[in-house]
């Protein structure tokens with residue numbers, strides 16, 4: 001893919017979660033489903049080829065059933081299947097306990113490139129925040145879900161969190177080549193800036 005031709009639009013959901021429309025040539029994909037289908041269609045007129053979930057927390061999958069009803073394929077970690085059915089794993093027990101029903105989840109294999117239309121998407125398994133956390137590298141852009149934020153990292157105190165996994169995942173992202181960072185919450189960032197943020201957190205996790 002030609003990184004210069006990738007166009008990114010972001011939209012915040014009710015829980016300040018970013019969903020990203022990634023446009024390339026005549027189509028687009030959606031990273032996370034925290035925003036209604038109709039709202040996403042207001043910011044892109046390109047057909048949505050797929051929804052790629054960064055993990056199964058309720059704020060990132062809130063409207064997943066709408067996309068499923070539109071027959072848009074859903075991709076996620078194999079572990080996300082458990083999360084969407086379990087209010088403890090999807091963290092919705094704090095907000096009325098939700099169970100999400102979708103017809104099918106296409107399970108991602110670790111660190112493989114998948115082709116969807118003209119998209120080539122590398123999915124990186126990055127457990128820590130949750131067991132099912134995935135980051136996506138598209139061209140030179142990294143979509144980091146709740147693993148890595150511009151000024152911080154994701155929480156690692158949920159029921160299926162792991163501090164040790166988080167440390168390994170941060171080391172993996174520290175080694176990765178990318179230019180721009182699009183996290184699951186907050187502002188965008190870049191690799192240069194992350195050289196400081198991510199290293200600071202690696203030091204903190206190693207120490208405590």
Ligand SMILES: [Zn+2]
Pocket residue numbers: 055057129146
């Ligand atoms: Zn989360």
